[in-house]
Amino acid sequence: LNGGAEDSRTWLELGGLRMDAGDFVAARREFQRSADSARKRLDVEPGNTRLKLDLAQALHALGRQAEAESILRETVKSAPNSTNWLALAQFLDARAWEMVTDTMNWRGRRGYGELARAAVRREATSETADRAVRLLDEAINAAREAAKLDETSARAQFRVGVTRASKDCFEAVRRRISGRETSQPLDTMIFSRAALAPFEEAAALDPR
Numbered sequence: 001l002n003g004g005a006e007d008s009r010t011w012l013e014l015g016g017l018r019m020d021a022g023d024f025v026a027a028r029r030e031f032q033r034s035a036d037s038a039r040k041r042l043d044v045e046p047g048n049t050r051l052k053l054d055l056a057q058a059l060h061a062l063g064r065q066a067e068a069e070s071i072l073r074e075t076v077k078s079a080p081n082s083t084n085w086l087a088l089a090q091f092l093d094a095r096a097w098e099m100v101t102d103t104m105n106w107r108g109r110r111g112y113g114e115l116a117r118a119a120v121r122r123e124a125t126s127e128t129a130d131r132a133v134r135l136l137d138e139a140i141n142a143a144r145e146a147a148k149l150d151e152t153s154a155r156a157q158f159r160v161g162v163t164r165a166s167k168d169c170f171e172a173v174r175r176r177i178s179g180r181e182t183s184q185p186l187d188t189m190i191f192s193r194a195a196l197a198p199f200e201e202a203a204a205l206d207p208r
Contacts, residue, residue, distance in 0.1 A: 005045065008038035008054040015061060019106070027061070034058040049079045053087050061106045065095055076142075082153055085146035089159050092139035093166050096132040100124040100170070108162075112169050119173045129174055136167040147198075154206035161198035168192035 001007050011034030018027035038055035045051060052075045060068040072088045094105040101118040103110065124132070140163045147156035169192070 005041050005048065005051060008034045008041065008051060008058070011037055012054060012057055012061075015058075016107070016109075019061075019109075031058045031061040035062065049075050049081075049084060053084070056087070056091070057107070060091065060094075061104075063104070065098070069095065080145075080149070082146040082150035082156055085142045085149065086156060086159055089139045089142035089146065089163055092135045092142060093163050096135035096139065096170070097166075099128055099132045099135070100173075112166065116169055116173050119170070120176055123177055129177075132170065133167075136163065136170060139163045140167060152205060154202040157198045157202035157205060161195040161202065164198065165192040165195035168194060 001010055011030050015027045015030035015034060018024070018030055035055055035058035038051045038058060042048065042051050042055070052071055056068040056071040056075070059065075059071070068091065072084075072091055076084045076088050090108055094108040097103075097110070097115045097119070098105045101115055101122055101124075103115070103118055105115065140160070143156065143159040143163045147153065147160050150156055
């Protein structure tokens with residue numbers, strides 16, 4: 001930490017470590033520091049999109065999802081590159097599951113099996129589920145846009161696969177809630193044939 005443009009990212013990583021350790025009070029403190037650092041640097045570098053992404057992630061972690069979404073959409077509009085589309089895709093995917101589970105899913109840290117079980121327990125309304133589906137569809141389109149802008153990006157292809165699998169998992173959850181599907185184990189809902197092709201492409205682009 002040196003007062004430079006990288007500080008916001010460092011505070012973000014510290015917040016993530018605190019969150020993983022279960023120290024949510026300390027995590028919130030680090031995320032607030034990240035947001036404050038990013039805003040301060042943006043006064044000096046208003047066109048720095050990486051700082052905007054850091055700010056959006058910090059705000060998401062602080063539960064200020066509407067602000068985070070607004071920043072991400074503005075960033076994609078002003079600088080429509082692969083990295084920014086990927087950030088939007090990741091956020092929309094995570095946000096959709098937050099809506100139907102009422103559970104924080106910062107950076108998509110929660111597994112889809114856990115999210116599926118939480119969604120079934122909560123039984124979100126049809127209106128909430130429809131809003132979540134729209135966000136998941138947008139997440140898929142954002143990931144595809146990232147892959148189109150950078151055809152050599154394994155991260156973009158991977159995100160296409162993740163968002164496709166996420167959407168299929170959620171649709172399976174909706175069938176479970178409605179009583180149309182009772183036999184498929186929740187733990188297998190995360191597997192999707194639709195996700196296989198982009199995952200294979202990602203592996204071909206980056207075998208590691």
